[in-house]
Amino acid sequence: MAGVEDRVAPQTTNGAPASADDIVVTNPATGREIARVPDLTAEQVAELARKARAAQPGWQALGFDGRARIMLRAQKWVLDNRERVIQTIVSETGKTYEDAQLAEISYAAAGFGFWAKNAEEYLADEKIKASTPLVAGRKLYRRFAPLGLVGVIGPWNYPLTNSFGDCIPALMAGNAVILKPSEETPLTSMLMAEAMRECGLPADVFQIATGRGATGSALVDEADMIMFTGSTATGKKVMAKAAETLTPVSLELGGKDPMIILSDADVERAANAALYYSMQNSGQTCISTERVYVEAPVYDEFVAKITEKARTLRQGDPSGGPGSVEVGAITFPKQMEIIEDHVKDAVDKGAKIVVGGHRRAGDGTFFEPTIMVDVDHSMKAMTEETFGPTLPIMKVSDAEEAIRLANDSPYGLAASVFGKDMKRAEQVARRLEAGAVVVNDAMLNYSVMELPMGGWKASGLGSRHGAGGIRKYTAEQAIMLTRFAPKKDLHMFPYKAGRTKLLGKFFGLLYGRGKRD
Numbered sequence: 379m380a381g382v383e384d385r386v387a388p389q390t391t392n393g394a395p396a397s398a399d400d401i402v403v404t405n406p407a408t409g410r411e412i413a414r415v416p417d418l419t420a421e422q423v424a425e426l427a428r429k430a431r432a433a434q435p436g437w438q439a440l441g442f443d444g445r446a447r448i449m450l451r452a453q454k455w456v457l458d459n460r461e462r463v464i465q466t467i468v469s470e471t472g473k474t475y476e477d478a479q480l481a482e483i484s485y486a487a488a489g490f491g492f493w494a495k496n497a498e499e500y501l502a503d504e505k506i507k508a509s510t511p512l513v514a515g516r517k518l519y520r521r522f523a524p525l526g527l528v529g530v531i532g533p534w535n536y537p538l539t540n541s542f543g544d545c546i547p548a549l550m551a552g553n554a555v556i557l558k559p560s561e562e563t564p565l566t567s568m569l570m571a572e573a574m575r576e577c578g579l580p581a582d583v584f585q586i587a588t589g590r591g592a593t594g595s596a597l598v599d600e601a602d603m604i605m606f607t608g609s610t611a612t613g614k615k616v617m618a619k620a621a622e623t624l625t626p627v628s629l630e631l632g633g634k635d636p637m638i639i640l641s642d643a644d645v646e647r648a649a650n651a652a653l654y655y656s657m658q659n660s661g662q663t664c665i666s667t668e669r670v671y672v673e674a675p676v677y678d679e680f681v682a683k684i685t686e687k688a689r690t691l692r693q694g695d696p697s698g699g700p701g702s703v704e705v706g707a708i709t710f711p712k713q714m715e716i717i718e719d720h721v722k723d724a725v726d727k728g729a730k731i732v733v734g735g736h737r738r739a740g741d742g743t744f745f746e747p748t749i750m751v752d753v754d755h756s757m758k759a760m761t762e763e764t765f766g767p768t769l770p771i772m773k774v775s776d777a778e779e780a781i782r783l784a785n786d787s788p789y790g791l792a793a794s795v796f797g798k799d800m801k802r803a804e805q806v807a808r809r810l811e812a813g814a815v816v817v818n819d820a821m822l823n824y825s826v827m828e829l830p831m832g833g834w835k836a837s838g839l840g841s842r843h844g845a846g847g848i849r850k851y852t853a854e855q856a857i858m859l860t861r862f863a864p865k866k867d868l869h870m871f872p873y874k875a876g877r878t879k880l881l882g883k884f885f886g887l888l889y890g891r892g893k894r895d
């Protein structure tokens with residue numbers, strides 16, 4: 379992985395001249411500057427939106443086949459250029475090569491193929507059968523029309539998956555898209571804009587608005603729909619802003635995903651899964667396992683196994699490439715303050731750290747993989763999103779206590795349950811308040827593009843993937859076609875007592891018959 383930083387050498391983009399307000403992009407694993415990008419003003423975002431609206435009708439007119447052709451080329455581009463994409467992701471996030479390959483490259487490659495293949499079917503006209511005889515003989519359809527301009531606002535933890543990934547279905551639906559990546563990680567999005575141009579996407583159909591929060595806010599004013607991924611606090615601001623123009627929003631927000639280990643679980647698999655799904659991407663995944671509840675009979679065995687495994691994790695600058703480290707850097711420097719605060723708060727209230735527990739000295743932003751026990755719900759580590767490589771583990775007397783504690787959270791993104799008795803494990807799963815629940819696994823459901831992924835409670839509104847994951851980028855339209863009809867229907871003017879009574883009898887016959895209590 380030599381030369382990562384040469385490849386993304388300091389640059390400005392979008393044709394804007396370098397200025398003192400430029401955003402400095404830093405490699406969090408080294409602390410070194412790797413690029414500068416412009417901070418677009420509201421006027422510049424409005425100009426991008428004007429160009430996008432001019433380009434969108436031509437893109438829509440290409441039809442599903444024409445659009446799919448470009449997406450399939452882009453799928454190949456991502457695979458052919460995967461080293462370059464991975465290096466860009468690794469250098470701006472500090473994540474490992476493996477995390478970039480598994481959760482970003484494979485997601486984008488799958489996404490291009492999935493939406494190219496399925497968009498047309500998900501958005502095809504749906505024939506509706508009416509139950510009312512008032513419209514007998516009419517043809518009825520439900521139709522999905524592109525909205526026009528979709529704004530995607532992305533976070534820094536998955537610059538390809540969570541920022542660019544949402545643009546694929548929005549584009550396949552026939553919209554123009556403006557993506558506002560996080561100011562921490564704009565380079566992957568810019569690389570994808572270059573890729574889409576190379577693959578033949580018409581000019582201005584997909585544009586990047588680099589900038590800070592105000593740039594995102596300006597995009598909310600311009601777009602016909604906003605897909606937002608990030609914190610619950612910012613999601614609320616985006617929704618409030620969108621309310622001013624009645625712009626629809628889809629929000630994928632924070633989580634505090636619980637894992638429940640039942641007493642009949644395969645403890646070895648549960649320990650491997652808990653470690654991986656809490657430490658993968660340095661715990662900076664919205665559906666990271668953030669807390670574990672273990673039934674008392676297997677608690678000691680589980681803690682012993684995960685402790686031993688956590689001690690073997692290698693952490694550091696991931697620029698050594700494949701196989702060099704398991705845990706990378708903390709992408710967003712401010713996140714370090716939250717992680718340290720949660721660990722300190724837990725220790726102050728009686729938690730015991732069995733592995734890790736500290737910020738690492740030296741270059742880059744690293745927090746040691748950390749396992750905590752003797753935790754409870756008075757601690758922030760059990761109730762607030764930590765978004766770091768930390769895992770608090772709590773002993774519970776039984777599944778009832780685990781369910782009660784798992785649901786004791788403002789969040790409801792995802793959850794997991796481990797147990798060999800599938801019936802019992804599924805019963806527990808169905809009682810958890812979360813948009814996705816997985817038995818004897820975690821997080822992998824995200825790779826199933828047919829399966830909806832969205833949060834309950836403070837974890838969001840709307841969902842990704844499946845039919846809902848593309849229909850949200852459209853305006854639903856009801857079409858009724860009347861071909862054969864009399865000159866005048868019975869209910870039209872002028873009103874006459876006889877006809878009114880006849881209609882009354884008709885409704886009585888229609889809805890008044892049949893048995894009921």
Ligand code: NDP
Pocket residue numbers: 531532533534535540558559560561562589590591592593594595598607608609610611612613615616630631632633663664710713716763764765
């Ligand atoms: P934010 O929610 O603040 O940022 C997400 C995106 O929204 C970024 O592109 C950000 O721009 C932009 N933004 C910020 N303010 C506004 C605004 N007023 N209007 C429109 N867009 C805006 O997340 P952070 O990056 O600050 O992370 C904070 C917390 O969010 C983390 O600690 C973590 O708990 C959680 N998080 C959750 C994620 C998830 O996948 N659900 C992903 C990332 C974070 P900019 O970056 O330039 O400020």
